[in-house]
Amino acid sequence: MNLIGEKISYKPDEQFHLNDVSFNFKKGNLYTILGRTLSGKTTLLKTIAGLLNPDQGSISFEEKDFIKIPVWERNVAMVYQQFINYPHLNVYENITFPLEQRKLSPEQIKKDVDEALKTVGLVGFENRKIQELSGGQQQRVALARSLAKKAKILLLDEPLVNLDYKLREQLREEFKRIFSEGLSQDTILIYSTTDPQEVMELNGEVIVLDEGRVLQKGPAKEIFENPSNLKVAEISNDPPMNVLKGSKNSKNLNFENISLEIPNHFKNLEDKDYNFGIRASEIKLDENGEQFEIELAEISGSETLLHLKRGNSKIIALIEEVMNFKIHEKVKINFNANKFYAFSEDEKLVSSPYGGTNG
Amino acid sequence: MSKLYTFLKYFFITFWTVFVVAPFLWAVSTSFKDFQSVNSKVTYIPWLDFEPTLEGWRVLIKSPAKGGVDIVEPYFNSIFVTCTASLISIVLGTLAAYALSRFTFKAGFVRNNDITFFFISQRIMPPIVLSIPFFIFLSTIGLLDSLLGLVVVYIVLLMPIAVWIMVDFFNRVPKELDETALIDGCNPYQAFYKVVLPNSIPGLIVAGMFCIIFGWIDFFFAFILTFTEVQLLPVKVVALNSSITPWWSLSASALVSVAPLIIVAFIVERYLSKGNLSGALK
Numbered sequence: 305m306n307l308i309g310e311k312i313s314y315k316p317d318e319q320f321h322l323n324d325v326s327f328n329f330k331k332g333n334l335y336t337i338l339g340r341t342l343s344g345k346t347t348l349l350k351t352i353a354g355l356l357n358p359d360q361g362s363i364s365f366e367e368k369d370f371i372k373i374p375v376w377e378r379n380v381a382m383v384y385q386q387f388i389n390y391p392h393l394n395v396y397e398n399i400t401f402p403l404e405q406r407k408l409s410p411e412q413i414k415k416d417v418d419e420a421l422k423t424v425g426l427v428g429f430e431n432r433k434i435q436e437l438s439g440g441q442q443q444r445v446a447l448a449r450s451l452a453k454k455a456k457i458l459l460l461d462e463p464l465v466n467l468d469y470k471l472r473e474q475l476r477e478e479f480k481r482i483f484s485e486g487l488s489q490d491t492i493l494i495y496s497t498t499d500p501q502e503v504m505e506l507n508g509e510v511i512v513l514d515e516g517r518v519l520q521k522g523p524a525k526e527i528f529e530n531p532s533n534l535k536v537a538e539i540s541n542d543p544p545m546n547v548l549k550g551s552k553n554s555k556n557l558n559f560e561n562i563s564l565e566i567p568n569h570f571k572n573l574e575d576k577d578y579n580f581g582i583r584a585s586e587i588k589l590d591e592n593g594e595q596f597e598i599e600l601a602e603i604s605g606s607e608t609l610l611h612l613k614r615g616n617s618k619i620i621a622l623i624e625e626v627m628n629f630k631i632h633e634k635v636k637i638n639f640n641a642n643k644f645y646a647f648s649e650d651e652k653l654v655s656s657p658y659g660g661t662n663g
Numbered sequence: 664m665s666k667l668y669t670f671l672k673y674f675f676i677t678f679w680t681v682f683v684v685a686p687f688l689w690a691v692s693t694s695f696k697d698f699q700s701v702n703s704k705v706t707y708i709p710w711l712d713f714e715p716t717l718e719g720w721r722v723l724i725k726s727p728a729k730g731g732v733d734i735v736e737p738y739f740n741s742i743f744v745t746c747t748a749s750l751i752s753i754v755l756g757t758l759a760a761y762a763l764s765r766f767t768f769k770a771g772f773v774r775n776n777d778i779t780f781f782f783i784s785q786r787i788m789p790p791i792v793l794s795i796p797f798f799i800f801l802s803t804i805g806l807l808d809s810l811l812g813l814v815v816v817y818i819v820l821l822m823p824i825a826v827w828i829m830v831d832f833f834n835r836v837p838k839e840l841d842e843t844a845l846i847d848g849c850n851p852y853q854a855f856y857k858v859v860l861p862n863s864i865p866g867l868i869v870a871g872m873f874c875i876i877f878g879w880i881d882f883f884f885a886f887i888l889t890f891t892e893v894q895l896l897p898v899k900v901v902a903l904n905s906s907i908t909p910w911w912s913l914s915a916s917a918l919v920s921v922a923p924l925i926i927v928a929f930i931v932e933r934y935l936s937k938g939n940l941s942g943a944l945k
Binding site for chain 1: 837839840842843844845846847848849850853858861862
């Protein structure tokens with residue numbers, strides 16, 4: 305009774321948009337698809353919706369071949385990153401549109417629409433025109449239309465990406481509430497995003513996509529703690545995880561003329577060259593630390609992002625206060641060796657501070 | 664500076680208005696004159712300069728047997744041909760434009776853009792190039808000198824305009840709108856007429872307006888492809904100009920023939936400002 309995709313490939317031009325993607329989505333669960341722009345997230349959602357037909361592979365839902373069913377009979381709902389509503393209809397008519405299309409009774413329609421409006425917090429906006437609403441409200445209408453349909457598969461394609469920062473935070477909170485209250489146990493919810501923070505907050509099963517390929521699948525916590533390779537580590541962190549090319553010998557970890565004591569979880573590693581990974585938040589300013597040069601300092605909210613350089617290595621440090629720096633100023637920083645990841649030279653995870661390895 | 668700007672602005676607006684409106688006023692005034700007031704000396708203002716008469720207007724509805732010119736029949740002929748050809752062009756052109764905007768066509772080396780260009784190229788050619796082929800074509804199928812034949816020719820002339828305007832318009836309607844309609848349970852035809860079409864009214868109005876204007880003012884094909892059975896208004900108006908030009912009835916008929924376009928322009932202008940789609944689709 306699951307939504308199962310097997311070996312789906314889609315290659316409309318020179319490049320694979322989807323490359324050998326398989327999944328097994330169970331009812332009542334939330335799945336997030338994490339990937340950078342152009343990684344194939346939208347293509348995957350459109351394939352599930354039926355707007356695109358894969359060149360290879362199969363999709364089945366409730367034991368039926370999904371590919372043979374046209375879009376308009378699939379009973380899916382989709383919210384786009386652009387705020388797509390019907391501009392010629394008002395808010396109420398927008399939400400009733402799919403229900404009328406299914407020829408439900410007027411009483412049923414009214415009940416479902418009122419419920420959806422309540423869930424998204426747009427009661428009282430029924431007669432407004434779409435053009436009169438703010439971006440956030442427009443996206444709420446789109447979400448309400450999807451919820452009112454009570455579709456068995458609900459697809460959300462980067463629904464928050466076009467909203468401003470404040471509104472994004474606010475809607476993200478609401479989404480969590482809506483997903484836990486407003487959805488029945490039959491629904492499969494698939495949510496795509498570029499933002500690792502959204503993935504962690506929604507805390508569902510994660511699929512990491514890159515260049516049309518599935519890089520890793522698993523619970524959000526697992527992806528965050530044990531990214532299976534360097535790509536995943538970069539995609540699942542914002543700012544991306546820093547990579548330092550270096551080596552381990554019997555006494556130290558070495559990179560860019562810096563030596564660190566070997567942390568406990570590296571004790572059993574072979575002595576050779578590695579790509580070390582360290583999150584931006586695990587780098588601290590420290591008078592007794594190593595010297596780096598500032599290439600750029602950006603203040604975002606209550607944090608400061610320092611782009612640092614030493615030798616051939618460029619790293620980003622996340623300082624949790626607002627500080628002013630000059631470009632080319634030298635700063636001293638300290639690495640938390642206990643939070644180091646080790647990736648092999650072919651970029652596979654070898655050791656993580658959370659105990660995961662990738663054999 | 665701003666005073667000078669304001670002055671210049673109003674100066675040019677006034678100048679242009681006079682430039683455009685003066686010939687109309689001249690025609691209005693002339694249409695009420697008789698032979699005497701036109702030919703003796705320059706006269707402007709009725710009752711002061713000359714004694715107005717309705718003769719110029721009366722001839723227009725009198726039958727030729729009674730010395731009139733009877734533009735009533737050509738008038739309705741023109742309305743029929745223009746409206747029928749415009750309507751068919753808009754319907755077919757809109758469907759073609761939607762297909763060209765949304766689907767990908769491949770036939771040999773021909774792609775969507777080539778097909779669109781083929782339509783537009785029909786307007787790039789000077790009409791005189793088409794006159795002989797059209798003449799032979801219509802005479803072969805026996806539609807020369809008939810309303811139906813003119814409708815066929817005008818569709819060829821007007822449909823490229825409709826396709827051109829509507830392709831551009833549909834390209835600006837996001838594809839996601841159609842996709843949402845499909846996801847919401849519409850089949851492709853329902854998506855087109857329930858969602859895409861209602862949101863394309865401004866484009867349809869613009870395309871319709873251009874079709875009506877170009878159809879209404881065409882003289883060339885109306886002149887070449889008709890003889891005695893059927894006459895369209897532009898031909899009839901020009902035909903008034905014989906050995907002695909009856910300036911009064913010529914002015915009156917010119918005014919009557921421009922009137923529908925002015926009415927269309929006023930109606931359309933209100934719709935265009937109302938149907939502002941750009942804000943709705945981000």
